[in-house]
Amino acid sequence: MKVYIWNPSLECLSRDLLEKLQLQRLKEIVYKLYNNSKYYRQKMKEKNITPEDIKTLQDITKLPFTTKEDLRELYPYSMSVVPIESLAEIRASSGTTGKPTISLYTHRDIENWSEVMARSLVATGIVKGDILAIAYNYHMFTGGFGFHYGALRVGVVAIPIGVGYTQRTVMLLKDLGVTALTSVPNYALRLAEVAYEMGIDPAKDTKVRKGVFGAAPWSEEMRKRIEKVWDMQAYDMYGLSELWGPGVAIECIYKQGLHVWEDHFVVEVVDPKTGEPIDIEEKGELVFTTLTKDAIPLIRYRTRDISRILDIKQCECRRTHRKIDRIQGRTDDMFIINGVNIWPKTIEDVLLKEPLLAPFYQIVIDRVDALDRLTIYVESKTKLSDNEKSLLARRLEYQLREAILVTPKVEIADPGTLPRFDGKPKVVIDRRGQV
Ligand code: DLL
Secondary structure: OOOOOOOHHHHOOOHHHHHHHHHHHHHHHHHHHHHHOHHHHHHHHHOOOOHHHOOOHHHHHHOOOEOHHHHHHOOOOOOOOOOHHHEEEEEEOOOOOOOOOEEEEEHHHHHHHHHHHHHHHHHOOOOEOEEEEEEOOOOOOHHHHHHHHHHHHHOOEEEOOOOOOHHHHHHHHHHOOOOEEEEOHHHHHHHHHHHHHOOOOHHHHOOOOEEEEEOOOOOHHHHHHHHHHHOOEEEEEEEEHHHOEEEEEEEOOOOOOEEEOOOOEEEEEEOOOOOOEOOOOOOEEEEEEEOOOOOOOOOOEEEEEEEOEOOOOOOOOOOOOOEEOOOOEEOOOOEEEOOEEEOHHHHHHHHHOOOOEEEEEEEEEEEEOOEEEEEEEEEEOOOOOHHHHHHHHHHHHHHHHHHHOOOOEEEEEOOOOOOOOOOOOOOEEEOOOOO
């Protein structure tokens, strides 16, 4: 297969020059935050450091961490270091206690995000001449627009196909001669299933031969299945809204880890318990410092995603940017339903507000027809009639949808019927398995 590179002068920059560029940008960003962000100035003062203490890249470990809690506390605008009128876009993630985290973008942010997305698409062989169906949602989520911006930058034809109209999507994939697909990984299997039901063989009757999947964990086994049913090459894309969205790291055609765009991000791996740096190749929590983010630059952002930095000097694709392994899990209890991040606590908050319910519940996640399904079993305080159960369940489904942005199925259980736990309760049962 041919290696395509969007921006060779930066993607293949020598390590020496790349690290010099990183250090220069790191110094600039630390200086900017020290002088413009009350929050970071305070945090640096607590650690007794000033921008002058950053002399080498290794000095990054002297800097304080930033967490998701910090972002929530400073909701909605207080993390920003630019005036509101210079913003181009505002996005919000699904939140834990009703308050989402806010992502702010200046025009420069959109420029840089488009650049890393362009590089990422091209790294997977999606180039001018391709027709890309973007089956991510285009609302507040970063998936749809992120890929869209990247496609426009490269000159790939973008189809904002979105999610939800699966039969129509299959028809359009076929009729429009789509060559590349991007979505949450399991949606690629769902599309294939629906295609078969419509008498369409995705491998033979469509031209889709490349796919980029991310926003949720997926296994090698799932990759094999996707590649087989579609007769495509499937690549892993990593990103998070706090760092623009998708486009932080991407697999190149060699599929041996994901290149992190290191002229835009410094990647570290730390021990999730102690915060101490971890050796190369060892598993730990990914931490990113942004080097070019404009509205909300972040220092040492704790992602809670588990991975490792791979000890590979030079990739066969010639890119010099270091690679991380595919995401192996998380340090917290967040789970992802069809690309939407959900914390059990948000569900609990809704359930415990309802006076008819007892505080015993279970969250069950299944995969049905290649889509994630969320069912919440919760006990009522007193025995209810079938009609009362049904009314209560519908009301809770509505309230939960408002809180978690996914519609679950709610089942009301009779008092005393759900399991009790002596120790840490096992409230989330994920039956999706590896695939
Ligand atoms: O999921 C951005 C994105 C969109 C990435 C499209 C890739 C493709 P958030 O909604 O903020 O942003 O969720 C970020 O999703 O911390 C991981 O836990 C998880 N995640 C993202 N990509 C992957 C991946 C987008 N390739 C959170 N493998 C992250 C495993 C992933 N988990």
